Structure formats: structure tokens, C-alpha cells
Amino acid sequence: MDNEKTYWGENLRLIFICLTIWFVVSYGFGLLLVEPLNTIRLGGYKLGFWFAQQGSIYTFVGLVFWYSAKMNQLDKKYNVEE
Amino acid sequence: MDELKLYTYIAVFGTFAVYFGIAWWARAGSTSEFYVAGGDITPLQNGMAIGADWMSAASFISMAGLISFLGYGGSVFLMGWTGGYVLLAMLLAPYLRKHGKFTVPEFIFDRYYSKTARVVAVVCLIIASLTYIIGQMKGVGVAFSRFLEVDYDLGLYIGMGVVWVYAVLGGMKGITYTQIAQYCVLIFAYTIPAVFISLQLTGNPIPQLGLGSTLSDGSGVYLLDKLDMVVTDLGFNEYTTDNMGGTLNMFAYTLSLMIGTAGLPHVIMRFFTVPTVKAARASAGYALVFISLLYTVAPAVGAMARLNLLNTIEPVAGQNLVYAERPQWFKDWEKTGLLKFEDKNGDGKIQYVADKKTNEMVKVDRDIMVLANPAIANLPNWVIALVAAGGLAAALSTAAGLLLAISSAISHDLMKGIMMPDLSEKSELKASRIVMTLAIIVSGYLGLNPPGFAAGTVALAFGLAASSIFPALMMGIFSKKMSGTAAVAGMCSGIGITMLYVFQHKGIMFIPGTSFLGDMGPNWFFGISPNAFGVVGAIVNFSVAFVVLKFTGEAPAHIQALVENMRIPKGSGAAHAH
Secondary structure (H helix, E strand, C coil), X not given: CHHXXXXXXXXXXXXXXXXXXXXXXXXXXXXXXXXXXXXXXXXXXEHHHHHHHHHHHHHHHXXXXXXXXXXXXXXXXXXXXX | CCHHHHHHHHHHHHHHHHHHHHHHHCCCXXXXXXXXXXXXXXXXXXXXXXXXXXXXHHHHHHHHHHHHHHHHHHHHHHHHHHHHHHHHHHHHHHHHHHHCCCCHHHHHHHHHCCHHHHHHHHHHHHHHHHHHHHHHHHHHHHHHHHHCCXXXXXXXXXXXXXXXXXXXXXXXXXXXXXXXXXXXXXXXXXXXXXXHHHHHHHCCCCHHHHCCCECXXXXXXXXXXXXXXXXXXXXXXXXXXXXXXXXXXXXXXXXHHHHHHHHCHHHHHHHHHCCCHHHHHHHHHHHHHHHHHHXXXXXXXXXXXXXXXXXXXXXXXXXXXXXXXXXXXXXXXXXXXXXEECCCCCCCECCCCCCCCCCCEXXXXXXXXXXXXXXXXXXXXXXXXXXXXXXXXXXXXXXXHHHHHHHHHHHHHHHHHHHCCCCCHHHHHHHHHHHHHHHHHHHHHHHHCCCCCHHHHHXXXXXXXXXXXXXXHHHHHHCCXXXXXXXXXXHHHHHHHHHHHHHHHHCHHHCCXXXXXXXXXXXXXXXXXXXXXXXXXXXXXXXXXXXXXXXXXXXXXXXXXXXXXXXXXXXXXXXXXX
16 A cells, blocks of 8 residues: 555656646746747747747657656556556 | 549548448447447557547648747647647546546546536536537538538538448447548648648758748748748738737636647547556557647748748739739639738739738638648649648548547436436447437538537637546546535536636627627736636636535545555556446
């Protein structure tokens, strides 16, 4: 039972980390900080604009795969896999 | 018959033949196959099917056009409709899959041990899905009438017939395999014109990179800088910084779309079709990859189409296109009424500027940006033919997913779950096929006679999903103590406040003249537009639920144990009815 509680705790921590990154790239870089970031260029893109229309989406994809891989490890570590 | 029309017929009816073939091969024989495709879809297949299920006529036809005219403001759709999958992958999908039931209302019933909760969920699901379907049906009719010059009504009947064959015969199993085929069709149809256009404008074949490259006209100017310059010269807002209604509105809009995405039942349902929790997590990842393929190309399509359109009308500053010399595509789209020119100053040339008084392009429909884009860029006819098949694939695949959500909510949750618990599996299967046929007829009827409020309904669908379904599911998983009473109170107040806000600004049931506060910026709560209000509804839902929980006591012990079990993957079986 304790084993399952720690597993859930680690899962929550992982979700918290992922959602923080999720928030920072989209709402942070793409919306709230868009003006200062737009002074930096990424080729023809203004950086803030790039995060809003490209970068945040790539980060989302990475996050979902990273979370899924991490969870598979946790499942094994706590012996709760299917 | 000209070459273009011949190619279009081949593309459209060729893809239909494929869908029929798959439908025959994947007939459903049991309720498990009908509701969850037997539960043995692989994550990769499921990811593709989710992609097609999710990307509707709106994503395929309208989104790039919206971005084209909104510029940076259009980012809310890009981030909102992809970021929701992060929430889905981490907060809902794995646990719902572990619980292993057929439908979303069934999960709500088990978790909140309440028939009221199940009925509330069914009602939200049906309203959200039906409003969404109207748009798909209209998309089918429009695609037929514009590309094949078939009557809108006839086009819609053909579309209804095609969906009927594979959705009613195959249920989730048939829908899943056709959606995989439809995903391939739609992604090819979307990216190939974009690759051509990106090559023409920038010399880079990858649209995502082309958007950030210099123009290939030898000027060395970046495409986006050029676009900013051209639009501001004409008096429009700067493309890369135009923020739709301010930062707070964009923030709330994006969050509402994300939460709404994660709460849409026809998407959640797809996670019941995979065999394990691990596979549910993986399919969210694959789904997001397949969706991102289109969503990262869309901003390139939007920006490039805008530049091409402006360049056609005013190739060199001050030298406007003479109306009598306009290209063929211009004439074609004028016939449909989506483009309209009015020679206000009588000089026989076209002036397209932001100022309404002197602007002579009195109508430029947003949808043209995708539909006419290949023609504007002079692409070969087979590419234009592909766009027709792609638009139809996008509309049909989404319609099928929504129809299944509706029919399973009625046959499985209302009939079997509440009214006739001793319905046999065979009768339930028959009932769900009849219900689905009826749902096709109703949505076809609504597509033929779109209610006056059709334009406002997408906001309502996302608002309902965001303010009722998502919070109920999330609290069900992350708060063990959450009780049925508290959850129902939360759902009802979340929907209540969202509907009230939408109605007070858009009219009661969207009837013009019945809004008690005008639909204008100054009347909006902190400047949040009704479309962006779902997130406020969700916050109300969470708050009310926790306050009621404080006063009415927590969920019984066996429910708390159920939640604990949901949180660990161990012991998951295939999805089952009881």
C-alpha cells in the first residue's frame, strides 16, 4: 500500500514538472513574454511568435513522450506494471 | 468534363471505395467491437485514428484561413488544440483506460455512484457532439458543391450515406480503420500543396522552415518581414504581433480550448480502444505527433496564402490588378459568393486595403485560404483534386467519431444503463445501430437546415466540455474524497455559468435580439470573449465542488478504493461493460 502511495507521489511530481514546462513554453514564452522575446530572432521568425506558432507544439510532443517513458520506468520500479 | 473535374471525381470516389472496402472487412460482431473496436488497437493505429477523429472540417478548411487573417492572434488555436493533448495524456487518458469501461458517462456513473451524474454527463455529451456535427455536415455539403459542382443537398445525402455504411456496419472497429485511411488522405492533401507553395516562395520544401526563410525572389528579405511590411502598408495590423483582443483574452481563449479539447468525449473514447494503460499513454504521444504535422504546417499555409493573395492583387506597390484581367480562380470563387469585388472609385483596378471606405475587396471568405490556395499558386490539377478528397476525409472522420459518441451514450448509458438494465448484448448492438442511424438523420437534417445559431455552437461545444466534463473527470481521479453530490453540483454550476455568459452576449439560444448585454468588448467580463469563457466555467465547477464537498461529507470507502485502483496500471483488463 505504501509502495503504491510513493508511486502516486512520484507520478504527481512528474506531472507537475511536465505541466510547468507546458505552461512556460505556451503561456509564458508564447503569450506573456512574447514582446521581449520578439526582439530576438530565429532566422526569419521573431522568437516569441515562433514559440506561439511552432515551438510550443514541438515541446508538447516531446513532453508527452518523455512523460510516457518516465512512467513506464516508474511502473517497473514500483512493480505495478501490467 | 475537364481535367480538373475528372481528377477530383477520381480522388473523391476512389477514397470512398477504400472506405467501403475497409467497412466490409471490419464489420462489428459484438458490443465490445462496436464500442471499443474489441480493445486491441495498437497505439500507432490509435494515434492516427485520434488524429483523423480530432481534425475536423474546421481544422482542415478553416484554421489556416483564420490564422491568415488573425496573424499572431491565431496562435490560440494552434496552442489550444494541441496543448489539450498534454492534459489528456497526463491527467485523464491512462486512468480512464485503467478503469476500463465503454463510455465517458459510464465512468462518471461508477466514480460518482449516481444516476443523476450519468444523465448530466449524457446531456452534455449529446449537446457538445451534436453542435459539432452540424459543422461537419456543412463541410461535406460545401466540399461537394464547390469541387464537384454537385448540389449542396445532394452532396450532403451522399456524405450521410457514406458515413452510414461504415459507422453503422463497423461501429468503433470500422470507424477506427477508416479513420486511419482518412488520416493518410487528409495529411497528404494538406501538406503537398504547402510543400509546393513553400518551394515557390522560399525555395525550402519544408513549410515549417520556409515560414522562417528568406524569399526566393532574390531580395534576401525574410518572408514574415515582407508580410508585415505589405499588410501594414495597406493599413492592416502587423501580422506577427496582432494580438486578438489583448493578452488576457488570448490567455483565457487558449486555456479554454485546451481544457475543452481534453474534455471532448469523442476523443476520450478513443483511449478505450487500446489494450493497456501503457498503450493509452503511448497513443496520446502518437496522436499529438500526427496532429502536429498538420498544426505546424497550418501557420505556414496561412501566412503564405495571405502573401500570395496580396501579391496577386498588387504585384508591385501602387500597380494594382486590373479587374478585367483577373485570373481564372478569382472568377471561379466570385461565382460562389466567397469573393466579392466592388469598384468603388471606378478606376477598373482592385484596391484591397484595411480602410472599409476605400476597400474594394468587399468579401474575402477565410475558407478560401485553404480551398483556393493551390489555384492561387498555380499548382497542378491533381493537387487541387487532392484538397477536395482531404476536406471530405476530415469532415467524415470527425462526424463518424461524434456519431459513435452520441449513439453509445444513448444505447449504452441511457437505455442499457438506466432504463432497461436487462437488455441483452444482441439487442443492445441492434439498438446502437438504430440510434446511430437516427443520429445520422438528425445531423443531416441540421446540416440541411442549419439553425440560426450554428456559428456560435462551436464555442458552446468547447465551453460545455471545458466547464463540465473535464473538471468532473479530473476530480474523479485526483481527489479520492470527491463525492457524487459535490461533483454534480460542480458540473451544473460550471455549465450554468458558461451558458449564461454565452447567452447574455450572444442571445438566449443564440436568438438575435435576446441578448441582455451586447456582444462587444466593453461588456465582457475582464475583456474575455464568450468563446474564451470555458475556463471560467471550469474554475467555477472546481470551486463549487470543493465547497459542497466540505459541507456534505466525502465519498464512501469503496469508491476511494476504486480510485486508488485506477491510479496504478497493474491489473488492467480489456474494456468491458460491467
